[in-house]
Amino acid sequence: MLELKNISFNVADEKGEKDIITDVSLTLEDGKFLVITGPNGGGKSTLAKLIMGIEKPTGGKILWNGTDITDMSITDRAKLGIGYAFQQPPRFKGLSVRDLLSLAHGSDLPEDQCCAYLTQVGLCSKDYLNRQVDSSLSGGEIKRIEIATLMARDLSLAIYDEPEAGIDLWSFNMLVESFKAITKTRKESMVIISHQERIMKIADEIAIIANGVVKKKGPTAEVFPELMAEFDNTCSFR
Amino acid sequence: MNKTELHMLEAVADLHGVPQGAYNIRKNGEGAGRQSTANITIETKTDKPGIDIIVKPGTKNESVHIPVIITQSGVEELVYNDFFIGDDADVLIVAGCGIHNSGDAKSEHDGIHRFHIGKNARIKYVEKHYGEGEGTGERVLNPVTEIFMDENSFCEMESVQIRGVDSTKRNTTARLEKGARLVVLEKLMTHGNQIAHSDMVIELNGEGASSQIISRSVAKDNSEQVFYPRAVGNAACRAHVQCDSIIMDDAKIRSIPEIAANHCDANIVHEAAIGRINNDQLLKLQTMGKTEQEAEEIIINCFLK
Numbered sequence: 001m002l003e004l005k006n007i008s009f010n011v012a013d014e015k016g017e018k019d020i021i022t023d024v025s026l027t028l029e030d031g032k033f034l035v036i037t038g039p040n041g042g043g044k045s046t047l048a049k050l051i052m053g054i055e056k057p058t059g060g061k062i063l064w065n066g067t068d069i070t071d072m073s074i075t076d077r078a079k080l081g082i083g084y085a086f087q088q089p090p091r092f093k094g095l096s097v098r099d100l101l102s103l104a105h106g107s108d109l110p111e112d113q114c115c116a117y118l119t120q121v122g123l124c125s126k127d128y129l130n131r132q133v134d135s136s137l138s139g140g141e142i143k144r145i146e147i148a149t150l151m152a153r154d155l156s157l158a159i160y161d162e163p164e165a166g167i168d169l170w171s172f173n174m175l176v177e178s179f180k181a182i183t184k185t186r187k188e189s190m191v192i193i194s195h196q197e198r199i200m201k202i203a204d205e206i207a208i209i210a211n212g213v214v215k216k217k218g219p220t221a222e223v224f225p226e227l228m229a230e231f232d233n234t235c236s237f238r
Numbered sequence: 239m240n241k242t243e244l245h246m247l248e249a250v251a252d253l254h255g256v257p258q259g260a261y262n263i264r265k266n267g268e269g270a271g272r273q274s275t276a277n278i279t280i281e282t283k284t285d286k287p288g289i290d291i292i293v294k295p296g297t298k299n300e301s302v303h304i305p306v307i308i309t310q311s312g313v314e315e316l317v318y319n320d321f322f323i324g325d326d327a328d329v330l331i332v333a334g335c336g337i338h339n340s341g342d343a344k345s346e347h348d349g350i351h352r353f354h355i356g357k358n359a360r361i362k363y364v365e366k367h368y369g370e371g372e373g374t375g376e377r378v379l380n381p382v383t384e385i386f387m388d389e390n391s392f393c394e395m396e397s398v399q400i401r402g403v404d405s406t407k408r409n410t411t412a413r414l415e416k417g418a419r420l421v422v423l424e425k426l427m428t429h430g431n432q433i434a435h436s437d438m439v440i441e442l443n444g445e446g447a448s449s450q451i452i453s454r455s456v457a458k459d460n461s462e463q464v465f466y467p468r469a470v471g472n473a474a475c476r477a478h479v480q481c482d483s484i485i486m487d488d489a490k491i492r493s494i495p496e497i498a499a500n501h502c503d504a505n506i507v508h509e510a511a512i513g514r515i516n517n518d519q520l521l522k523l524q525t526m527g528k529t530e531q532e533a534e535e536i537i538i539n540c541f542l543k
Contacts (some may be wrong), residue, residue: 078524079527103528
């Protein structure tokens with residue numbers, strides 16, 4: 001179980017200190033799928049980075065299965081089975097897709113398994129196994145490979161930071177199908193930062209983060225219709 | 239050969255003992271083994287130190303290994319090796335020099351390699367440089383490579399220097415005739431107080447000649463690197479020069495790619511970049527359970543692979 005207890009994160013700017021996350025408390029039960037959504041700049045990605053350890057909170061505690069991991073390094077959190085898919089995945093000169101998947105897996109990954117992960121994210125495995133993870137890949141390709149790197153791991157908690165960002169409509173369709181397939185077979189807990197209705201609909205729970213605080217959190221069946229209704233009522237000329 | 243010598247042979251030529259095919263092994267300034275084949279003849283030069291390697295026209299799928307190892311401190315040598323590759327031949331040439339210096343005197347090997355590649359011939363030339371040893375004596379390697387490429391010939395040259403060479407001055411020139419293609423892949427890592435200097439001049443003289451130069455380097459500690467690749471288009475030709483370096487610690491790198499066109503249909507491009515290891519790359523590998531140091535090693539090894 002993941003527990004965020006009164007998490008705050010602030011950064012120094014020219015006016016002094018700026019709050020990015022303020023006193024956020026959230027719980028994610030084992031095996032649940034949570035979508036975190038909300039307006040841009042509201043603190044969603046920061047929250048994902050705080051869970052992975054890429055950023056350290058300025059206040060509060062993060063517990064993973066009852067253990068305080070607040071001060072734990074990224075490496076140690078990864079060893080506990082926490083994984084993170086970047087919104088803008090880095091590229092590596094000289095590293096093949098197969099090398100990257102093997103690194104994620106922790107040992108040399110057989111070709112058929114590599115192919116299975118690539119197929120799940122909608123990539124024709126034969127074309128990609130020996131491709132370099134460098135600037136020759138398009139934005140959509142690198143995002144899908146990023147998702148495959150999480151599949152190649154034995155995770156307890158998978159965090160995806162806006163998997164839909166920067167990819168085209170066709171790739172996005174494939175992505176939604178991939179997540180649908182993952183949710184059928186997965187055992188791990190999942191957190192996806194997303195703005196997309198189609199991803200929200202397949203989640204167990206939705207949390208709305210705005211201005212660094214949790215505006216609402218609850219089961220998808222409850223939060224999703226409210227969120228949609230909010231958008232329907234924004235035009236005062238109706 | 240003793241254990242150190244066998245280790246050096248493996249480091250510079252991936253050899254576990256005597257190779258198949260034609261070979262010439264030079265050890266501490268003297269010949270330590272040679273074999274010619276029906277199609278490849280190796281002869282000692284009569285006018286200066288070095289060898290001539292003559293590959294008969296039409297020779298296919300054969301290899302030549304000419305490793306040099308220096309295990310005595312204080313050996314300094316200059317050798318001339320000329321390769322005459324007959325028309326239509328297709329061969330692999332593996333050179334390389336390893337210095338194990340456990341003394342206080344400088345050990346230096348300066349090899350001048352000239353390749354005369356015949357019409358439609360193809361070669362892959364691999365050259366590895368490596369140094370080790372607990373002594374304070376300098377390990378110096380100054381290779382000169384001159385490549386003359388006849389019509390429609392192909393040459394892929396891979397030069398690798400990963401460890402232990404204190405000082406290197408590398409000088410490569412190539413002249414390409416009509417339809418010839420040259421691919422150069424240079425991989426270099428320097429550490430400590432090492433200095434590496436690489437000069438390259440590629441002249442594309444014939445119509446349809448093409449060249450691709452890729453230089454990848456990593457400079458660590460207080461080491462210094464200078465790259466000066468030049469591509470000169472004298473005909474309707476294509477050339478691409480790419481220098482990519484990772485800089486770490488207190489190292490210094492200068493990269494000066496130069497392109498020149500003396501013909502209106504010459505198409506020549508260069509790219510050069512020097513930068514630290516990208517922080518997101520380190521973070522990504524850390525999120526896979528690697529430590530920062532492990533991540534750094536993986537990134538460097540891939541970059542130089």
